[in-house]
Amino acid sequence: MQPTTPTPTPADEPIDDLASAPAAAELLALASAEPPPAALRGRVLEAATAARAAGRPPVAVDEISPVESFRRTLADLGRLVATLTPDDATSPTIDGWTVAGLLGHLTAIEEHLGATLGWWPEAGPIEQEHDHRGMTLPAVHAAQSAPFEAVRARWAEVVERVTHQLPRLESRLDEPGVFHGIDFSIRSLLIARSFEVWTHSEDIARAVGRPLPVPDVARLRLMTDAAVRALPIGMLLTGREPRGRSVRIVLTGDGGGAWVQPLELGGRAGPPDLTLVTDAVEFCRVAAMRTRAADLECSVIGDPELGADVLAAVAVFAA
Amino acid sequence: MIARSNAAGIDEPVLVARLAAGDDSALSEIYDLMAPLVFGVARRITADHLAAEDVCQEVFVQLWSSSGAIDLARCSLRGWLSVLAHRRAVDWVRSTERTRRREAREHPPTEHDGRIVDLADEAVAHERADRARAAVAALPDGQRRAIELAFWGGRSYCEVATELGIPEGTAKSRVRLALARLARQLEEDAD
Secondary structure, eight states: OOOSOOOOOOSSOHHHHHHTOHHHHHHHHHHTOOOOOHHHHHHHHHHHHHHSOTTSOSSOOOOOOHHHHHHHHHHHHHHHHHTOOHHHHTSBOSTTOBHHHHHHHHHHHHHHHHHHTTSSOOSSOOOSTTOTTGGGHHHHHHHHHSOHHHHHHHHHHHHHHHHHHGGGGGGGTTOEEEETTEEEEHHHHHHHHHHHHHHHHHHHHHHHTOOOOOOOHHHHHHHHHHHHHTHHHHHHHTTOOOTTOEEEEEEESTTOEEEEEESSTTOOOOSOSEEEEEEHHHHHHHHTTSSOGGGOOEEEEEOHHHHHHHHHHGGGGGO | OOOOOOTTSOOHHHHHHHHHHTOHHHHHHHHHHHHHHHHHHHHHHHOOHHHHHHHHHHHHHHHHHTGGGOOTTTSOHHHHHHHHHHHHHHHHHHHTTOHHHHHTSSSOTTSOOTTOOOGGGOHHHHHHHHHHHHHHHTSOHHHHHHHHHHHTSOOOHHHHHHHHTSOHHHHHHHHHHHHHHHHHHHHHHHO
């Protein structure tokens, strides 16, 4: 056990033996326990949060822009796609689509993204623009019956064009836009695209038995932050009315953090009615509807009914 | 959903996970539960109320700042804090050369301070503190005196040996036997 930055002490000392016997140290400490002065509490907590801001993990996370997040996530998927064989391409993934079909879906979405951002005209007539899956069905079906090399080359070509244009968005992040009929800032659109491309990268990896791609901490942090802040929308979409209520979300592991989030759209954070503690990546998988909320391993401290409502609302990203 | 608690009814893995994620309310909870442990060790070793406050602050700031490094598979949170509090208090004693004052203090380390211990009025905590004191009192006399000097007195093995008039090797084995016995006692209490 190494609870502290060691202070130089002569070797072979009781202090070192105690460090190896924390249970004995605990018992000795219990025997001398004494309430501290009441005023010390505030001083200690203030000093602690001055040393490390609340809400943040102990190790500072490098912050990246949503542009870089999306670029890295596309690159991760590119590395996975490059290893796929024609046999892999016929493996079933989600919604009855094959891997090739899913790649066709992603190709169509990136084409539409570029058109929405004004980089090029739409590839064809857009019907059902509000329907993320439905609008790509022709592309999905075409990809499932085309030679896989052509599907892969088409996806790579579109991604290369998108990646080439991405740096231009750095100065447009707060610009409003509409995608699938939903109002977005470009910042939140790019985070949502990172979320989707990562989720489908996992879909493909699962389908072909490869290790799941793990986003770096900086990207995870963008995604967890977006997923937590989307909770009021999720509550609204799932028919909950959490007037004046707030939740403390504590996400552990890489990309985690702690948030006190109002649950009412436009509401102000107040004392939390509930604390929900779970793993950051699993939380993202619930948001992407790849893990069922009921299967999420988490601790709910507080109102259990509100806890169930919040978990049901987490999946807003896939809604 | 998970729910894990130790013998004291505290879900330490969840508390530590919350700390690591930056949940300052978890730090408040841990402070409320465990500050008497940390402050008591610090005050007993330093024999200085203000120094004990400083040590207490230092320990909880370190807990908050390096919470990702706590390995509950190796020791409990209480154990982690106890070791750190002891180390920081001994550091203070040594760095401020208070040894002489400590030796001359009104209440020698072998005597229990009657003002001590209520652990935030928790009946269970009070009972655990009573059992802990009983476990220390039940040690063979030689081991008890050696561990009291080493833990609450912050002495080196050489100093323990000198004060008890025994060889240093004997001082080491008495302290180590006492530590092993106390650790077993805590495990039995937890069962």
